[in-house]
Amino acid sequence: MHxxxxxxxxxxxxxFGHALRAAREMxxxxxxxxxxxxxxxxxxxxxxxxxxxxxxxxxMERLAAAVKIDLWIMLTPx
Amino acid sequence: MHxxxxxxxxxxxxxFGHALRAAREMxxxxxxxxxxxxxxxxxxxxxxxxxxxxxxxxxMERLAAAVKIDLWIMLTPx
DNA sequence: ATGTGACTTACAGTCCGTG
DNA sequence: TCACGGACTGTAAGTCACA
Numbered sequence: 001m002h003x004x005x006x007x008x009x010x011x012x013x014x015x016f017g018h019a020l021r022a023a024r025e026m027x028x029x030x031x032x033x034x035x036x037x038x039x040x041x042x043x044x045x046x047x048x049x050x051x052x053x054x055x056x057x058x059x060m061e062r063l064a065a066a067v068k069i070d071l072w073i074m075l076t077p078x
Numbered sequence: 079m080h081x082x083x084x085x086x087x088x089x090x091x092x093x094f095g096h097a098l099r100a101a102r103e104m105x106x107x108x109x110x111x112x113x114x115x116x117x118x119x120x121x122x123x124x125x126x127x128x129x130x131x132x133x134x135x136x137x138m139e140r141l142a143a144a145v146k147i148d149l150w151i152m153l154t155p156x
Numbered sequence: 157a158t159g160t161g162a163c164t165t166a167c168a169g170t171c172c173g174t175g
Numbered sequence: 176t177c178a179c180g181g182a183c184t185g186t187a188a189g190t191c192a193c194a
Contacts, residue, residue: 011150013135030176041170046178054136056187057091058169069092075150108157119189124158132187134168 009077014051016060019074021049023067038066087155092129094138097152099127099147116144 009015026036031049035042039062047053048063065069084143087093100128102112109127115121126141133141142149 011136012139016135032176042171042177043171043179048167050178053168054134054187056132056134057094057138058089058132059169060135061090070155072153072155073151075153077148077150109157119191120157121159122189125160128159130160134187135187137191 011051012075013048013054015077016055016074017049017051019069020045020063020067023069023074024049027067029067034063034066038062089129090153091126091132093155094133094152095127095129097147098141098145099151101147102127105145107145112141112144112154116140 005040008013024031029037031045038045038059040059043054045063048055048059060074061071064074102109107115109123110120113123116123118137122131123141126133126137138152139149142152
């Protein structure tokens with residue numbers, strides 16, 4: 001059945017959200033910790049991870065830095 | 079010695095702006111034309127190309143689509 | 157054909173809480 | 176620890192007049 005791979009890429013904000021959550025969990029960080037590191041609000045992180053927010057480049061960049069992954073990598077479609 | 083390679087990457091919005099302008103010019107398009115294609119305002123495109131605006135993911139995605147380049151590629155540091 | 161400053165309105169981003 | 180909501184505040188979106 002070949003699980004998934006719907007080449008029809010998901011919206012960038014969704015891909016970013018997934019990558020962010022994955023990276024954060026890999027680092028064993030809580031949303032609150034990440035929020036603090038990135039200088040953003042706790043609740044906002046959650047919404048971004050769920051792909052619910054139309055985040056700005058600057059914020060993406062700060063979050064990417066906080067999880068130590070280059071932004072462009074976080075947006076690369078799997 | 080390994081000179082240069084100013085890994086000290088410019089802000090993402092600046093990289094995006096440069097990539098957008100390069101792509102647009104490569105396609106021989108005017109800002110006005112691109113604006114029409116992307117459904118955005120002419121002056122806004124200019125501001126984005128100059129890295130003056132903290133653009134959102136959604137807008138970046140639309141612009142990337144208008145110049146037919148994947149967003150993540152446009153953000154890849156040279 | 158583009159740059160720029162100024163402007164209004166829509167929504168990014170905060171902060172309080174609850175389960 | 177996180178999802179989710181409502182009410183707020185700040186700033187991006189989107190437009191314009193003019194250089």
